[in-house]
Amino acid sequence: MANRAYNFNPGPAALPLEVLERAQQKFVEFENSGMSLMEMSHRGAIYEKVHFETEALLRELMSIPEGYKVLFVQGGASTQFAMVPMNLLPPGKTASFVATGSWATKAIQEAKLFGETAIAASSEADAYKRIPAIGELEYPSDAAYLHITSNETIEGTQWAEYPDTGIVPLVADLSSDILCRPIDVSKFALIYAGAQKNLGPSGVTIVIVREDLIAKPSITVATMLRYDTHAKNDSLYNTPPSFAIYMVGEVLKWVKENGGAAGMEARNREKAELLYAAIDGSNGFYNGFADKGSRSIMNVTFTLGNKDLEGAFVKESETLGFSGLKGHRSVGGLRASIYNAVPLESVQALVAFMADFQRRNG
Known part of the structure; x- marks a missing residue:
């Protein structure tokens, strides 16, 4: 499609694009029902089939083991910042937290409204340009949980490997890197x-929670903010x-x-390596924000390198059909989000x- 940004x-x-085109074909009438999926009851057989097939696919692709519930809730990660505590x-x-940037900070601030919190490790002194090493983490063995933000969208950092927390429950915000690679x-x-x-699209939040943690708080x-409510009712x-x-x-x-x-990881690493090579090979004209190891x-x-050119970079890029390259207002600079669906051709x-x-x- 020639006019795709x-x-x-x-x-x-x-x-x-393939997904959008498939949805377009079924948008007005879904499965010979005489109506759109958006018009029909969530209690009906047609929607329930969609609902449970989606859950089954997620379980398959993420190799979710027995003993976990998959929930479809609303409110985004920002609501989960409160629901978790x-x-x-x-x-x-x-509750212990690893402070890695903007989204981890928001999760910490929200948890403080509901109980005691502690910082297991922080990269604030390094302007959140890195993910703390696993060896830096310090948290009590009786902590309610350890919370990490797997990928900081704003700073552009990501955990390369996850800590083994033993008996301490590990909670993770995977909003911006879920299914970008295999995880355990x-x-x-x-x-x-x-x-x-x-x-x-926006509108649904995925929660994967170990069943032994689902109990009356x-x-x-409130009823809608309890995991047991959604678990008992299959998110319905x-x-x-x-x-x-x-x-x-x-x-x-x-x-x-x-x-x-695994296919997504190969695809994503090819895109990332291409883009980072362009930055690193520019002799300082472009400079990566995050530390290379993070x-x-x-x-x-x-x-x-010349920050006065950033406005011109964004303006010219928009004229040529590039969307979203301006960095977050809190840190400035530039950012290219290259999620699973971004094709290699866009990065090229x-x-x-x-x-x-x-x-x-230059």
């Missing part, structure tokens, strides 16, 4: 992820974001068709533009 938006983000942080216990789900007690970066929690306690869940299912089919999590394969953050086009911009302005 080079979409580097951080979320909502690029969706596979409301459900998992009892009085007298402490059994290492985690709870994973949450907004869908709008790697899994589908020790504090008073109230009307779910049905179209968003359908789209997640379609994206998961696309992931499976393209090699699963670089994300999802969000490539960089600056120009960006690298070519970067080379041309340097030639004309």
